[in-house]
Amino acid sequence: MTGLHDITQLHAEGHPVAKGQPILELRGLQKKYGAVEALKPANITFLSGEIHAIVGENGAGKSTLIKLLTGVIRRTSGEVFWCGQPVQLATPTEAIARGINAVHQEVVLCRHLTVAANMFLGDEMQSRGLMRKRAMTEAAQAVLNDLGFNLPAAAMLSDLTIGQQQLVATARAAMRGTQFLIFDEPTAYLTRQESAQLFRLIRRLQDEGVTIVYISHRMEEVFELADRVSVLRDGTHVGTRLIGETNDAELISMMINRTIEQIYHKEHLPIGETIVETRGLSGPGFENVSLSVKAGEIVGLYGLIGAGRSEFALGLYGRQPLSAGEVFWQGNRVTIDNERKAMDLGIALAPESRRDQGLCLNLPIGLNINLPVFDRLSNGLTINRRREIENADRQISDLKIKTPSRRVLASAMSGGNQQKIVIGKWLSHGAKLFIFDEPTVGVDVGTKAEIYRLFARLLEGGAGIILISSYLPEVYELSDRLHVFRQGKLVASHTYRSASHEEVLTQAIGV
Amino acid sequence: MSVETTTESAPVPKKGMNILFGLILLGLLLLLWLLLGIFTNSFWTPNNISNLLRQGAMTAILAVGQTFVIITAGIDLSVGAVVGFASVTVAWLLAAGVPLWPAMAITLLIGVLIGAFHAFGIVRMGLPAFIITLATLTSLRGIGLLITNGSTISISNDAFTNFSRADFLGVPSLFWMVLVVAIPAYIFLHLSRWGRYLFAVGSNSEAARLSGVNVNRTIYLAYILSSTCAAFVGLLLASRIGIGNATQAEGWELQAIASSVIGGTSLFGAVGSVHGPLIGAFILATINNGANLLNVNSFWQRIITGALIIVIVYVDQLRRRGAR
Numbered sequence: 001m002t003g004l005h006d007i008t009q010l011h012a013e014g015h016p017v018a019k020g021q022p023i024l025e026l027r028g029l030q031k032k033y034g035a036v037e038a039l040k041p042a043n044i045t046f047l048s049g050e051i052h053a054i055v056g057e058n059g060a061g062k063s064t065l066i067k068l069l070t071g072v073i074r075r076t077s078g079e080v081f082w083c084g085q086p087v088q089l090a091t092p093t094e095a096i097a098r099g100i101n102a103v104h105q106e107v108v109l110c111r112h113l114t115v116a117a118n119m120f121l122g123d124e125m126q127s128r129g130l131m132r133k134r135a136m137t138e139a140a141q142a143v144l145n146d147l148g149f150n151l152p153a154a155a156m157l158s159d160l161t162i163g164q165q166q167l168v169a170t171a172r173a174a175m176r177g178t179q180f181l182i183f184d185e186p187t188a189y190l191t192r193q194e195s196a197q198l199f200r201l202i203r204r205l206q207d208e209g210v211t212i213v214y215i216s217h218r219m220e221e222v223f224e225l226a227d228r229v230s231v232l233r234d235g236t237h238v239g240t241r242l243i244g245e246t247n248d249a250e251l252i253s254m255m256i257n258r259t260i261e262q263i264y265h266k267e268h269l270p271i272g273e274t275i276v277e278t279r280g281l282s283g284p285g286f287e288n289v290s291l292s293v294k295a296g297e298i299v300g301l302y303g304l305i306g307a308g309r310s311e312f313a314l315g316l317y318g319r320q321p322l323s324a325g326e327v328f329w330q331g332n333r334v335t336i337d338n339e340r341k342a343m344d345l346g347i348a349l350a351p352e353s354r355r356d357q358g359l360c361l362n363l364p365i366g367l368n369i370n371l372p373v374f375d376r377l378s379n380g381l382t383i384n385r386r387r388e389i390e391n392a393d394r395q396i397s398d399l400k401i402k403t404p405s406r407r408v409l410a411s412a413m414s415g416g417n418q419q420k421i422v423i424g425k426w427l428s429h430g431a432k433l434f435i436f437d438e439p440t441v442g443v444d445v446g447t448k449a450e451i452y453r454l455f456a457r458l459l460e461g462g463a464g465i466i467l468i469s470s471y472l473p474e475v476y477e478l479s480d481r482l483h484v485f486r487q488g489k490l491v492a493s494h495t496y497r498s499a500s501h502e503e504v505l506t507q508a509i510g511v
Numbered sequence: 512m513s514v515e516t517t518t519e520s521a522p523v524p525k526k527g528m529n530i531l532f533g534l535i536l537l538g539l540l541l542l543l544w545l546l547l548g549i550f551t552n553s554f555w556t557p558n559n560i561s562n563l564l565r566q567g568a569m570t571a572i573l574a575v576g577q578t579f580v581i582i583t584a585g586i587d588l589s590v591g592a593v594v595g596f597a598s599v600t601v602a603w604l605l606a607a608g609v610p611l612w613p614a615m616a617i618t619l620l621i622g623v624l625i626g627a628f629h630a631f632g633i634v635r636m637g638l639p640a641f642i643i644t645l646a647t648l649t650s651l652r653g654i655g656l657l658i659t660n661g662s663t664i665s666i667s668n669d670a671f672t673n674f675s676r677a678d679f680l681g682v683p684s685l686f687w688m689v690l691v692v693a694i695p696a697y698i699f700l701h702l703s704r705w706g707r708y709l710f711a712v713g714s715n716s717e718a719a720r721l722s723g724v725n726v727n728r729t730i731y732l733a734y735i736l737s738s739t740c741a742a743f744v745g746l747l748l749a750s751r752i753g754i755g756n757a758t759q760a761e762g763w764e765l766q767a768i769a770s771s772v773i774g775g776t777s778l779f780g781a782v783g784s785v786h787g788p789l790i791g792a793f794i795l796a797t798i799n800n801g802a803n804l805l806n807v808n809s810f811w812q813r814i815i816t817g818a819l820i821i822v823i824v825y826v827d828q829l830r831r832r833g834a835r
Contacts, residue, residue, distance in 0.1 A: 319721065343723045351721055358721075360714035362781050371711055371722040374704035382702040425722060 017083050019049040023211050024069075024100075024180060029078035031064050038064040041078060042237040044230055046180070051202065051212040053222040053243075056232035056255055057416075057444030062215055065232070066182055069213075070102045071095035099179035103169050103186055111158040116140035118157055119172045143175055147201055163194030170201055174210075181205060182213040187221060188442055191304050192509070199225060217444060218471075219248045231255055255445055264477035265452045267459075268496075269296040271480070273330070275433050275464045276347075278316065281325035285311030286488045288325070293433060293464040298455060300479025301468045303508050308488035309468045310352045313435045317349045318342045330432075343372060346432035350422045350439055352468075358422040359410045366392035366406030368421050372429040395424035400450065416447030423454065434458055437468040452478065472501055486510050532775055536790040543797045551804045559800070564686040565675070565751065567796030569594075569744045572692045573763060574770035574788035576740025579700070579733045581771055584713040584780025585633070585640035587734065590741040591763035592651040593625055595756065597745020599655040601671075602664035602755025611671055615746055622742025625651070626735035633734070634727045640734075648764070655757025663756040666749060675751035685747055689789065692740060697785045709733060713780030769816060770795055773823045794819075 017023045028041040039061040046052050056062050067073045069080075071092045080087050082098055089095050109118045116137040125132040125139070140153035149167050157165060166186055173181055183202070187195045202212055202225060214225055222229055223243060230240040231254040238254045272295030281289045286308035293299045301309040314320045316327065318336040327334055329345050336342045342349070351357035359368055369392045370377060377387050392406040399420040403413065410421055419439060426434065436455075440448045455465055455478065469475045475482055476497070484492040484507040492499075492507040547554040554560075573590050580587045597618050604614035625647060632643035666672055677684045700706035708729045711719040720726045744763075749755055772778065773794060774787025795816060802812045 317721070339721055340723045340725065349721060356715070357717050360711050360718050360781065363710055363714045367707060367710065371707070371719065371724065374707055378704050382698065383704055383707070 017048040019047075019209065021048050022046070022081075023048040023083060025081040027079045027081070029065075029068060029080060030076050031068060031073065032076045037235055039068070040235045040237075044237055044240065046211055046213065047228075048211055049206060049209050050227040051206055051214055051225050053214045053216065053226035053229040054232065055216065055219075055222060055229060055251060057446045060232040060255070060444070061235040062232055063184070064235075066102060066184055066213075066215070069095065069100060069180075069182065071100075096176070099177055100182075101173040101176065101178040101180070102182040102184060103166070103173055104184050109157055109165060109169055109172075111156075113157060114153065115144070115151060115155050115157055115160070115168050116153040118168060119143070119153075119175060121172075123176070140171075143171055147171055147174070147204070149197065149201075161191075161194070163190040163198075166190060167194070167198060167201070170198065174201070174205055178210060180211045180213070182215070184215050185217065185442065186214075187216065187218065191306075195221075217442070219251065222251070223248070252445060264473070265449065265456060266478055267456050268480075269456075269459050271296050272462065274328075275330060276316075277328040279326045279328070281312070281315065281322060281327065283311065283315035283320050283322045285320075286315065286485075289490050290325075291483055291490065291493075293466055295432075295462050295464050296459050297480040298459070298465045298467050298478050300475035300482040301466060301485055302472060302475045302482060302504060303470075303485030305470055307485040307508070309485045310437050311488070312485075313349060313437055313466065313468060314351075316342070317347055317435065319349075343429065343431075346430075347435065348426035348429060348431035348433070349435045350419075350426060350437060352437040354415070354418045354422060359418060361411040362409055364407045365396065365401065365403055365410055365413070365421055368410050369395045369406075369424045369428060372425055391428050395428055398427070399424050399454075414444075415442035416444050419443050419447070419451065423451070431463065433464050433466065435466045435468070438470065439467070440469070440471065440474060448474075472505065476501060476504065484508050533784070533786050533790065536774065536787065536794065540790055540794050540797065543794065543801065547797070547801045547804065551801070553804055554801065559804070561678070561683045563793075563796055563800045564683050566800065567793040568683070568685040568689045569747055570763065570766050570770055570796060571689050571789045571792035572740050572744050572747075573767035574774065574792045575692055575696050575785055576737035577764075577767040578771045578774070578776050578783050578785065578788045579696075579709060580640070580737045581768070581776050581778060582700075582709045582713045582780060582783045583730060583733045585730070585733065586644065586768070586778075587629065587737045588641065588644040588764050589625070589629070589647040589651065590737060590744075590767050591760045591765075592648040592655075593622060593738055593741035594745040594748055594760035594763055595758060596625075596651040596655045597622060597742040598749035598752075598759055599658055599664065599755040599757050601746055601749050602666050603658060605666055605668050605671065606664055611668055618746055619739060619742050622739040622745075623735050625742070626738030627731060629734040629738065630727075630731040634730055652757055659755065659757060663754045665754050671750050672753045675747060685751070688743075688747060692743070693785055693789055700783075700785050705729070705732065710781050766792075766795060769820050772820060 022045045024046040026042055026044045028043060029039065030037070030041045031039040042065070054062055054065065064073070068075050069089065071089045071094050074090055080089055087098065089100070095101075110121065113121070114137070119140045120136045125136050137153045144151050144153055149171065151160070151164055151167065157168065160168070170186075186198060190198065202214070206212055214222070216222055226243050228240055228242055229246065229251065231238040231251060233255055241250070274292050274294050277292035279290050289312050291299065301312070303309050311320065315322050316336065318338045318341055321337070327336060334345065336345065336347075355361065360371070366389070370388055373391065374383060377383050377391065389406070395401070396403060396406055401413070401417050401420045401424065403417065410418060413421065423439075439451055443451070455467075458465060467475055467478060480496050482494045482499075482504065483490050484504055486508055487510070491510070494504065544554070573594070577587055577590060600621055601614050601618045604617060605611070609617070629640070629643050629647065632638045633640055675685055679687055700709065708719065708724045709732075711722070711724055712726050712729045716726050745760075748759060752759070770791035771783070771788040772791070774784065774789065774791035776783035776788060798815055798819065799812050802809070802815065
């Protein structure tokens with residue numbers, strides 16, 4: 001029998017700490033970067049075998065805390081007790097040796113190796129200096145089967161979806177005698193089914209005595225999984241609650257001092273003329289999509305990842321060739337076969353992935369913001385430096401992008417601020433139709449609220465918005481009209497709040 | 512500008528950072544000159560300085576062109592071969608009785624076409640830059656040897672060959688050619704929108720495309736500029752040695768890439784300048800020149816150049832990490 005538990009036992013000795021007793025205690029743990037206090041002295045106790053959620057806005061200190069616990073950075077002051085003993089946690093190796101491990105939002109595995117090779121990476125089974133490939137594949141397969149993952153251990157990692165890769169990363173951590181496992185926004189890129197699978201795995205690890213720290217922006221996940229929840233705000237540990245003794249509203253107000261009604265800020269504005277209309281539009285990944293957007297309205301596109309929403313947006317924007325159908329722009333038939341044409345008509349696209357499509361990460365914020373408008377900032381041959389600086393600084397201050405300077409690289413910004421840079425790009429260009437594709441993935445609640453208020457401002461200015469999201473509450477609360485996509489087709493349409501959550505979800509999944 | 516306290520500890524790249532790095536490089540160059548002045552008698556002679564400036568000038572022009580390509584996260588391995596091929600072209604045209612100016616214009620045009628071919632291979636055929644430019648490197652040498660039947664074509668046009676020996680205001684005319692290239696290059700890269708587009712494409716071409724940047728056109732531009740700079744250097748070389756020979760300028764592509772990298776260009780793209788590669792080229796030229804004067808075995812020059820690349824790029828890495 002090669003159950004997960006046995007493999008866990010191969011590496012770590014039994015738990016010295018009984019379930020429910022403190023396994024990791026932070027006493028006055030503090031981290032300073034120069035004068036900036038990224039984490040103010042915090043006292044948090046993690047109990048053996050619990051699922052402990054940590055919530056907070058971006059920049060609240062969550063990632064600092066993870067880095068401290070996994071030995072990536074060293075604390076400025078304070079003490080950490082592991083199983084009652086004071087520990088340094090000075091290096092990642094020390095943290096892993098003690099059984100502290102983390103699964104990150106972005107999968108950090110080797111894409112060109114097999115699933116089994118990844119699971120054993122750095123800890124390969126050998127005999128006389130040669131790798132025992134088949135033994136590793138079999139052992140990895142046994143673990144995967146045991147966990148209930150329907151994944152072939154011999155497959156290349158690059159052939160798996162991001163969600164499946166996440167599961168592999170988790171299985172890898174689980175195999176290594178981990179007693180304390182930190183999940184950093186693990187579901188950001190997962191489908192519902194994959195999330196459900198991950199949750200089952202997390203509960204199972206908990207049953208085997210592993211202590212879980214779960215970091216997420218998604219409140220419903222916290223309530224589904226966690227036993228206790230700690231809230232961070234501006235580097236301060238605001239408090240820890242038993243999950244049964246709190247609710248969304250309390251947590252959110254602890255995080256940001258704002259109520260939930262104020263987050264989904266919906267104003268019903270008079271609906272104007274039709275801006276864009278598609279008739280039977282088809283292209284790679286979507287088929288026969290007919291819809292329209294009017295001035296002053298938000299049209300929501302909901303569906304699972306891969307349902308064809310983003311592909312439709314890219315097709316409309318001229319990034320992907322269309323195979324059939326017509327586009328009417330303010331009543332006139334148009335052909336949009338490249339991005340420039342779309343921009344010139346007045347379409348703006350804030351794409352799905354900030355990292356891959358939205359930003360030049362290793363370039364300054366200012367350059368990113370000005371990228372679509374350099375032709376307007378130029379006088380003949382050269383760029384007008386003063387206008388270039390003014391435009392960047394205006395967007396930074398209008399959108400409250402938290403940066404000391406426009407010269408800071410985009411990669412140094414948090415998810416929320418990066419999203420604001422993408423938006424700033426299109427505000428400086430101006431448009432009649434804004435397409436926002438997953439605008440709030442990895443964005444904290446406070447910034448979300450700011451982005452939603454910005455939508456209202458754009459609508460007041462006479463623009464129309466297409467909002468693509470996999471997060472149902474968001475599209476549900478904000479859309480004047482909600483279209484549901486499934487397998488590349490538009491399968492259902494609803495007006496504002498005319499269908500229930502369950503109905504929309506069922507249409508998206510197609511059961 | 513006051514730095515407000517934010518919850519994020521974002522590093523602020525100082526505006527003076529690039530200038531500082533430039534000054535360090537310049538300091539290194541001056542230090543080399545000073546040391547060579549102390550340890551050799553012949554370094555600070557007008558003859559040697561002219562020679563140094565002439566040699567450095569050609570590498571410098573190649574390095575500037577190469578830098579445009581590297582900023583887009585590409586590479587141009589063909590520049591040495593283009594130099595040799597251009598020298599053959601201009602010599603052949605002059606021998607065939609084509610007047611001087613049209614002959615030079617045609618040679619530059621061939622440079623443009625070679626660059627366009629590289630970009631075509633990358634954009635339309637989907638080939639890696641490394642492969643397509645490696646292929647033209649070997650093919651151009653072959654075509655040049657075919658044209659000349661393996662020998663050299665001598666150039667009898669005195670106006671052409673005198674140019675490289677001439678001075679203007681006491682400085683070799685070849686060195687002035689660096690400024691002729693560098694000033695427009697500086698305006699292009701640092702002051703115009705096309706320069707910004709080169710950086711954007713090198714950083715994230717998909718993001719650039721979705722922001723309305725014509726990515727294909729930007730890539731064409733970079734490779735055409737690189738090959739045209741190389742063809743221009745081919746003209747200068749032909750003028751200097753008075754012959755056209757397809758095997759000339761062997762290994763100059765590596766000199767150009769090394770100059771660019773020493774000058775702070777990142778081979779990962781999106782980082783680079785015009786002044787850095789210029790100084791880098793003269794540092795390399797000085798090392799070669801000094802090694803000759805000190806009677807260092809020429810094999811050692813190659814080893815020293817390699818070591819220098821490692822040291823300078825390492826220092827640059829430390830600097831970037833320090834900023835983070």
